[in-house]
Amino acid sequence: MSVDPMSARPARIALLCAIAMLLGSGAFSIFSAQEPEPGETAAAAMEDAPTGVADPTAQPIAFSHAHHVTEIGIDCQFCHAYARRGPIAGIPSVRRCAGCHETVLSEEPEILKVLEYFENEEPIPWVRVHDLPDHVRFTHKSHVRAGVECADCHGRVEEMEAAVQVESLSMGWCLSCHKERDVTRDCLACHH
Numbered sequence: 408m409s410v411d412p413m414s415a416r417p418a419r420i421a422l423l424c425a426i427a428m429l430l431g432s433g434a435f436s437i438f439s440a441q442e443p444e445p446g447e448t449a450a451a452a453m454e455d456a457p458t459g460v461a462d463p464t465a466q467p468i469a470f471s472h473a474h475h476v477t478e479i480g481i482d483c484q485f486c487h488a489y490a491r492r493g494p495i496a497g498i499p500s501v502r503r504c505a506g507c508h509e510t511v512l513s514e515e516p517e518i519l520k521v522l523e524y525f526e527n528e529e530p531i532p533w534v535r536v537h538d539l540p541d542h543v544r545f546t547h548k549s550h551v552r553a554g555v556e557c558a559d560c561h562g563r564v565e566e567m568e569a570a571v572q573v574e575s576l577s578m579g580w581c582l583s584c585h586k587e588r589d590v591t592r593d594c595l596a597c598h599h
């Protein structure tokens with residue numbers, strides 16, 4: 408009798424997570440908000456990247472938010488460590504991925520690609536999705552600290568594979584929330 412691979416899946420994930428935890432800091436806290444890694448800004452590699460990807464297969468690695476957030480339980484700010492500290496949320500360094508994947512699934516083809524970037528000390532060339540025009544000033548820090556949820560602006564990322572943009576990011580969109588929450592609509596708050 409053959410074993411249904413789908414029914415074996417939860418047990419496999421639980422096992423992998425247990426391994427990841429033991430090999431990590433040894434505590435569940437490795438899954439929660441963390442200090443940024445050195446050089447972990449909005450990923451230098453993203454600065455000149457093309458934007459507006461709706462097709463997840465356009466990303467260099469088939470990374471799944473749904474797996475990492477919903478199934479494994481990793482906090483958004485474990486990977487996007489700058490969200491409550493600065494203007495950008497930040498893209499995780501390949502070192503952060505390797506922290507788990509040097510041992511977890513390290514033989515899978517998609518993970519071998521991750522480990523190759525890590526060994527070559529190259530950032531993963533993620534394609535940037537959101538990109539406001541330069542004349543707009545936006546900072547994550549004040550929004551996150553005021554309790555605006557990631558989902559209010561990014562939708563249900565925990566159900567996505569690669570992240571996609573779900574809001575227009577238009578001026579009208581910014582202003583309607585600012586009106587609703589009675590915060591600044593001063594031109595100079597958002598424009599230089």
Ligand code: HEC
Nearest residue numbers: 423424427468469470474499503504507511512515517521
């Ligand atoms: C805290 C540990 C942890 C971190 C950090 C982590 N992963 Fe994972 N990842 C896992 C586990 C556990 C699985 C298995 C999930 C499953 O089978 O559903 C997985 C699965 C994957 C897979 C699917 C592998 C396959 O082909 O079956 C890819 C690709 C992947 N991760 C990429 C990444 C990338 C890229 C990063 C960094 C941005 C990253 N992971 C960070 C734990 C982690």
Ligand code: HEC
Nearest residue numbers: 449483487490495496497498537538539550555556557560
């Ligand atoms: C008030 C709306 C808002 C909230 C809340 C918000 N974001 Fe963003 N996010 C944006 C906008 C707008 C951009 C595009 C910024 C740009 O292009 O300069 C962005 C860009 C990003 C980016 C890519 C570029 C970067 O800044 O590194 C990531 C990653 C990100 N957000 C993650 C998050 C996470 C994780 C949270 C919750 C902790 C969050 N965001 C909360 C509006 C928001």
Ligand code: HEC
Nearest residue numbers: 475476481482483486533535536537557561564565569570
């Ligand atoms: C294990 C690490 C990891 C976790 C946890 C994680 N992300 Fe991401 N996130 C990434 C990676 C890698 C990318 C770049 C690939 C992509 O765009 O999907 C990314 C991209 C994004 C982007 C698009 C950035 C851009 O280019 O504009 C947003 C928005 C985002 N994540 C939000 C979230 C939110 C919200 C959560 C929690 C619900 C979350 N992420 C959890 C690793 C992670």
Ligand code: HEC
Nearest residue numbers: 544545546549550553555559580581584585588590596597
């Ligand atoms: C879902 C609601 C929401 C959306 C959407 C939103 N904001 Fe905000 N914004 C807030 C709240 C709440 C505050 C007040 C934060 C505080 O109390 O410090 C704020 C404050 C600000 C501030 C002043 C504080 C600072 O950081 O200097 C600026 C600038 C700003 N937002 C820009 C933007 C821009 C640009 C957009 C659109 C790209 C945007 N916001 C979209 C809720 C939102």
Ligand code: HEC
Nearest residue numbers: 539540543576577578581582585591592593594596597598
């Ligand atoms: C809460 C933030 C916010 C405030 C306040 C704000 N804007 Fe904007 N504005 C934006 C964003 C975001 C964009 C970019 C929209 C886009 O690219 O679709 C923008 C774009 C613009 C543009 C360029 C339009 C175009 O077609 O590219 C002008 C001009 C402008 N704003 C003027 C103003 C003036 C004048 C005020 C004050 C009455 C103001 N803005 C207040 C967020 C804001």
